[in-house]
Amino acid sequence: xxxxxxxxLNNGRAALxxxxxxxxxxxxxxxxxxxxxxxxxxxKLYRPGRSYQHIAEILVASYFTYGAFYFISxxxxxxxxxxxxxxxxxxxxxxxxxxxxxx
Numbered sequence: 001x002x003x004x005x006x007x008x009l010n011n012g013r014a015a016l017x018x019x020x021x022x023x024x025x026x027x028x029x030x031x032x033x034x035x036x037x038x039x040x041x042x043x044k045l046y047r048p049g050r051s052y053q054h055i056a057e058i059l060v061a062s063y064f065t066y067g068a069f070y071f072i073s074x075x076x077x078x079x080x081x082x083x084x085x086x087x088x089x090x091x092x093x094x095x096x097x098x099x100x101x102x103x
Contacts, residue, residue, distance in 0.1 A: 006089030009057055057094030061087055 017024050068083040 002085045002089035005086050006093030010053065054094045054097035057090050061090030061094055064090065
């Protein structure tokens with residue numbers, strides 16, 4: 001569930017691009033074209049294009065972290081499960097996007 005929440009910024013951006021008529025590239029999972037014994041997939045590198053979306057994801061996760069601490073300080077605990085789900089989802093997607101870029 002947290003992973004789906006973390007992907008919401010990416011999915012929302014794609015929906016807005018479609019509504020605004022902006023044509024963007026569909027980025028597929030890389031295929032390594034392994035045939036015979038010519039090589040292994042570990043020898044072939046794939047580098048995705050540069051994106052700064054991870055910054056927005058980490059900022060949104062930080063916002064939910066602040067909100068969680070605020071609610072704890074105010075002793076409002078009924079919304080904590082939701083804030084924790086959002087926090088984990090956005091941090092996970094943000095940091096995996098950040099570490100996945102090799103450029």
